[in-house]
Amino acid sequence: DTAVSQTPKYLVTQMGNDKSIKCEQNLGHDTMYWYKQDSKKFLKIMFSYNNKELIINETVPNRFSPKSPDKAHLNLHINSLELGDSAVYFCASSRGTFTDTQYFGPGTRLTVL
Amino acid sequence: AQSVTQPDIHITVSEGASLELRCNYSYGATPYLFWYVQSPGQGLQLLLKYFSGDTLVQGIKGFEAEFKRSQSSFNLRKPSVHWSDAAEYFCAVGAAHNNDMRFGAGTRLTVKP
Numbered sequence: 730d731t732a733v734s735q736t737p738k739y740l741v742t743q744m745g746n747d748k749s750i751k752c753e754q755n756l757g758h759d760t761m762y763w764y765k766q767d768s769k770k771f772l773k774i775m776f777s778y779n780n781k782e783l784i785i786n787e788t789v790p791n792r793f794s795p796k797s798p799d800k801a802h803l804n805l806h807i808n809s810l811e812l813g814d815s816a817v818y819f820c821a822s823s824r825g826t827f828t829d830t831q832y833f834g835p836g837t838r839l840t841v842l
Numbered sequence: 843a844q845s846v847t848q849p850d851i852h853i854t855v856s857e858g859a860s861l862e863l864r865c866n867y868s869y870g871a872t873p874y875l876f877w878y879v880q881s882p883g884q885g886l887q888l889l890l891k892y893f894s895g896d897t898l899v900q901g902i903k904g905f906e907a908e909f910k911r912s913q914s915s916f917n918l919r920k921p922s923v924h925w926s927d928a929a930e931y932f933c934a935v936g937a938a939h940n941n942d943m944r945f946g947a948g949t950r951l952t953v954k955p
Contacts, residue, residue, distance in 0.1 A: 733885070770930060772886075772945040786942070819885055827936050827943050828874055828893060833885030 732756050733834040735820050741840045742810060750805045750837045752820030760826060761803035763795060764819040766836070772819075777827065778803055807839075815841045844869040844935045848946035855923050856954045863918040863949050865907075865933030874936035875916040876943075877907055881929045889931075892916065903927070928953045 733754045742748055754761060760779040766772045776795045777784045783795065792808045807814060817836045823829040845868045855861055867873055874893050878886040890901025897909040907918045916933060933946040 770948045772932060772948075774943050784942075821885075828891075830888045830891070831886075833887070835883070835885050 732832050733820055733822055735818075735834040735837050737837060738835065739838050739840075741842065743842055744810055744812060746810050747806070747808045748810060748839070749807070750818055750820075750839070752803050752805070752834060753801055754820075754822040754832070755801065756822055756824075756832060758822040758824050758832075759800065760823045760829075761797070762821040762823075762827075762831065763803065763805050764821065764833075766817040766819060768816070775805075776803075810841045812841050815839055843942070844873060844937050844944050846933050846935050846944050846946035848931075848933055848949050850949045851947070852950045852952065854952040854954060857925050858922050861918075861920045861923045861927070861951070863931050863933075863951070865916045865918065865946060866914050867916060867933075867935040868914065869935055869937060871937070875907075875909060876934040876936065877901065877905070877916075877918050878932045878934060878945075879903075879929050880932065880948075886932065889918070923951075923953055925953045925955065927951060 736751045762777045763775040775789045794806045796804045817838050819836045820834040821831040823831045847866045849864050876891045877889040880886045889905045890899045892899045892909045899907050905920050930948045930950050932948045934943050936943045
């Protein structure tokens with residue numbers, strides 16, 4: 730059973746479109762995260778979210794928004810896609826705060842043309 | 843804000859040789875330190891973490907890391923590298939006050955037969 734899953738694995742789209750990436754965890758964790766990994770492998774946290782608090786990295790454009798229908802899901806919505814949004818996006822989860830072990834999904838490679 | 847530097851972009855070692863990957867951090871208080879490994883096309887997996895206590899930390903897959911406050915370092919070591927250790931390795935530092943994690947740029951490890 731996959732602990733943290735993401736769909737789709739690959740996403741190719743045009744500039745200006747709106748897209749979503751889904752994330753689900755079956756670990757019973759309380760906190761979920763979204764990370765962006767650019768072409769140079771640099772990894773940056775975008776959001777962390779539990780049922781009490783959403784923490785947003787201040788550098789993330791407001792075109793990006795996380796949506797959590799329930800504790801097991803944290804989807805990433807991106808509006809008005811730009812070329813610079815091309816990257817691999819990872820979802821992760823942990824039992825509590827980030828000091829607990831984070832379990833990562835396999836990633837979604839987003840390409841904006 | 844905290845930051846992490848991994849001075850080596852790419853390291854090549856022979857199978858069976860010892861390994862040390864360098865990590866230097868910058869943070870005013872006691873940091874939370876992590877090492878993650880990313881195999882090609884995969885998400886990240888936690889190798890080990892340090893919060894407090896014994897400065898020599900044991901992790902999975904035979905890895906260990908040593909926290910040296912005086913040098914602001916948290917280097918990862920393995921006495922004998924296996925071909926399956928070829929991957930990208932990321933050092934990360936976390937700050938409890940803002941639930942934020944910062945990753946280094948990564949070190950790519952190649953293992954020669």
